[in-house]
Amino acid sequence: MKRQLRHRWLVVALVVLPLLLTACGSDGTTEEAAGPALVEEVAGSDLMRITLTPEAAKRLDIQTVAVEENGSTTVIPYSAVYYAPTGETWAYVSTKPLTFVREAIVVEDIEGDRAILSDGPAAGTQVATVGVAELFGAESGLGQ
Numbered sequence: 001m002k003r004q005l006r007h008r009w010l011v012v013a014l015v016v017l018p019l020l021l022t023a024c025g026s027d028g029t030t031e032e033a034a035g036p037a038l039v040e041e042v043a044g045s046d047l048m049r050i051t052l053t054p055e056a057a058k059r060l061d062i063q064t065v066a067v068e069e070n071g072s073t074t075v076i077p078y079s080a081v082y083y084a085p086t087g088e089t090w091a092y093v094s095t096k097p098l099t100f101v102r103e104a105i106v107v108e109d110i111e112g113d114r115a116i117l118s119d120g121p122a123a124g125t126q127v128a129t130v131g132v133a134e135l136f137g138a139e140s141g142l143g144q
Helices: 002-024 030-034 054-060 132-140
Strands: 037-041 048-052 063-066 068-070 073-077 089-096 099-104 106-111 114-119 126-130
Touching (some): 037 132, 048 054, 089 132, 126 132
Antiparallel strands (some): 037 048, 048 099, 068 073, 089 126, 106 114
8 A cells, every 4th residue: 555655656746747847947948048138247337238139129129219410419319318316317329239238428408309418329329219217127137
Protein backbone atom coordinates (compact mmCIF):
# COMPACT_ATOMS: atom_id res chain seq x y z
CA MET A 1 0.00 0.00 0.00
CA LYS A 2 2.75 2.46 0.95
CA ARG A 3 4.62 1.51 -2.17
CA GLN A 4 1.58 2.25 -4.40
CA LEU A 5 1.02 5.58 -2.66
CA ARG A 6 4.65 6.56 -3.12
CA HIS A 7 4.45 5.48 -6.79
CA ARG A 8 1.34 7.65 -7.33
CA TRP A 9 3.06 10.68 -5.80
CA LEU A 10 6.03 10.13 -8.03
CA VAL A 11 3.78 9.98 -11.11
CA VAL A 12 1.93 13.12 -10.01
CA ALA A 13 5.22 14.94 -9.45
CA LEU A 14 6.57 13.88 -12.85
CA VAL A 15 3.40 15.07 -14.60
CA VAL A 16 2.69 18.27 -12.64
CA LEU A 17 6.23 19.64 -12.19
CA PRO A 18 6.95 20.12 -15.93
CA LEU A 19 3.58 21.85 -16.33
CA LEU A 20 4.36 24.25 -13.51
CA LEU A 21 7.81 25.00 -14.90
CA THR A 22 6.36 25.65 -18.36
CA ALA A 23 3.73 27.99 -16.94
CA CYS A 24 6.39 30.00 -15.11
CA GLY A 25 8.86 30.06 -17.99
CA SER A 26 9.36 32.26 -21.00
CA ASP A 27 7.91 31.58 -24.41
CA GLY A 28 11.37 32.31 -25.82
CA THR A 29 10.66 35.74 -27.29
CA THR A 30 13.59 38.14 -27.41
CA GLU A 31 11.76 40.79 -25.42
CA GLU A 32 11.13 38.47 -22.51
CA ALA A 33 14.68 37.18 -22.56
CA ALA A 34 16.32 40.61 -22.74
CA GLY A 35 13.50 42.86 -21.50
CA PRO A 36 11.56 45.48 -23.42
CA ALA A 37 14.33 48.08 -23.05
CA LEU A 38 18.09 48.07 -22.69
CA VAL A 39 19.16 50.97 -20.45
CA GLU A 40 22.85 51.91 -20.51
CA GLU A 41 24.90 54.77 -19.09
CA VAL A 42 26.04 57.43 -21.54
CA ALA A 43 29.79 57.73 -21.00
CA GLY A 44 30.86 61.00 -19.37
CA SER A 45 27.37 61.99 -18.19
CA ASP A 46 24.66 61.08 -15.73
CA LEU A 47 22.27 60.29 -18.60
CA MET A 48 21.06 56.92 -19.77
CA ARG A 49 20.59 55.55 -23.30
CA ILE A 50 17.32 53.65 -23.78
CA THR A 51 17.11 51.12 -26.60
CA LEU A 52 13.65 49.64 -27.09
CA THR A 53 12.80 46.36 -28.74
CA PRO A 54 10.59 46.75 -31.81
CA GLU A 55 7.78 45.04 -29.86
CA ALA A 56 8.08 47.53 -26.98
CA ALA A 57 8.13 50.53 -29.30
CA LYS A 58 5.00 49.26 -31.03
CA ARG A 59 3.23 48.53 -27.75
CA LEU A 60 4.06 52.03 -26.43
CA ASP A 61 3.17 53.59 -29.80
CA ILE A 62 6.45 55.54 -29.73
CA GLN A 63 6.30 58.39 -32.23
CA THR A 64 8.90 60.99 -33.18
CA VAL A 65 9.05 64.20 -35.18
CA ALA A 66 11.92 66.36 -36.36
CA VAL A 67 12.81 69.51 -34.44
CA GLU A 68 11.89 72.55 -36.54
CA GLU A 69 13.91 75.73 -36.92
CA ASN A 70 12.15 79.08 -36.60
CA GLY A 71 14.70 81.87 -37.05
CA SER A 72 17.11 81.71 -34.10
CA THR A 73 14.89 79.35 -32.09
CA THR A 74 13.84 75.77 -32.42
CA VAL A 75 10.33 74.40 -32.10
CA ILE A 76 9.08 71.03 -30.88
CA PRO A 77 5.59 69.74 -30.17
CA TYR A 78 4.60 70.48 -26.58
CA SER A 79 3.98 66.73 -26.16
CA ALA A 80 7.75 66.20 -26.51
CA VAL A 81 8.49 68.29 -23.40
CA TYR A 82 9.15 66.31 -20.23
CA TYR A 83 9.03 68.22 -16.94
CA ALA A 84 11.17 66.58 -14.27
CA PRO A 85 9.89 66.63 -10.68
CA THR A 86 12.81 68.95 -9.86
CA GLY A 87 11.69 71.51 -12.47
CA GLU A 88 14.10 70.85 -15.34
CA THR A 89 12.74 70.46 -18.85
CA TRP A 90 13.88 67.68 -21.15
CA ALA A 91 13.16 66.05 -24.48
CA TYR A 92 13.97 62.48 -25.51
CA VAL A 93 16.04 62.63 -28.69
CA SER A 94 16.37 59.64 -30.97
CA THR A 95 20.06 59.01 -31.59
CA LYS A 96 19.25 56.09 -33.91
CA PRO A 97 16.14 53.99 -34.55
CA LEU A 98 14.55 52.77 -31.29
CA THR A 99 17.26 54.50 -29.22
CA PHE A 100 16.63 57.57 -27.06
CA VAL A 101 18.62 59.86 -24.77
CA ARG A 102 17.15 62.58 -22.57
CA GLU A 103 18.45 66.03 -23.53
CA ALA A 104 18.05 69.25 -21.53
CA ILE A 105 15.94 71.95 -23.19
CA VAL A 106 15.00 75.52 -22.31
CA VAL A 107 11.39 76.38 -23.10
CA GLU A 108 11.13 80.06 -23.99
CA ASP A 109 7.40 80.07 -24.74
CA ILE A 110 4.42 77.81 -25.36
CA GLU A 111 2.24 78.62 -28.36
CA GLY A 112 -0.72 76.26 -28.49
CA ASP A 113 0.67 72.76 -28.93
CA ARG A 114 4.18 73.96 -29.79
CA ALA A 115 7.11 74.65 -27.46
CA ILE A 116 9.49 77.39 -28.55
CA LEU A 117 13.00 76.56 -27.35
CA SER A 118 15.89 78.91 -26.70
CA ASP A 119 18.14 75.91 -26.13
CA GLY A 120 17.78 72.28 -27.12
CA PRO A 121 18.40 69.77 -29.87
CA ALA A 122 19.38 70.97 -33.33
CA ALA A 123 16.86 71.34 -36.11
CA GLY A 124 16.19 68.03 -37.82
CA THR A 125 16.85 65.95 -34.67
CA GLN A 126 14.09 63.43 -34.00
CA VAL A 127 12.33 63.83 -30.63
CA ALA A 128 9.78 61.51 -29.05
CA THR A 129 6.25 62.95 -28.94
CA VAL A 130 4.33 59.86 -27.80
CA GLY A 131 5.63 57.54 -25.08
CA VAL A 132 7.73 60.20 -23.35
CA ALA A 133 6.58 59.28 -19.82
CA GLU A 134 7.23 55.61 -20.59
CA LEU A 135 10.76 56.42 -21.75
CA PHE A 136 11.36 58.22 -18.45
CA GLY A 137 9.96 55.19 -16.62
CA ALA A 138 12.34 52.88 -18.45
CA GLU A 139 15.28 55.21 -17.80
CA SER A 140 14.55 55.58 -14.09
CA GLY A 141 13.66 51.91 -13.56
CA LEU A 142 10.01 52.56 -12.69
CA GLY A 143 7.66 49.68 -13.37
CA GLN A 144 10.37 47.03 -13.60
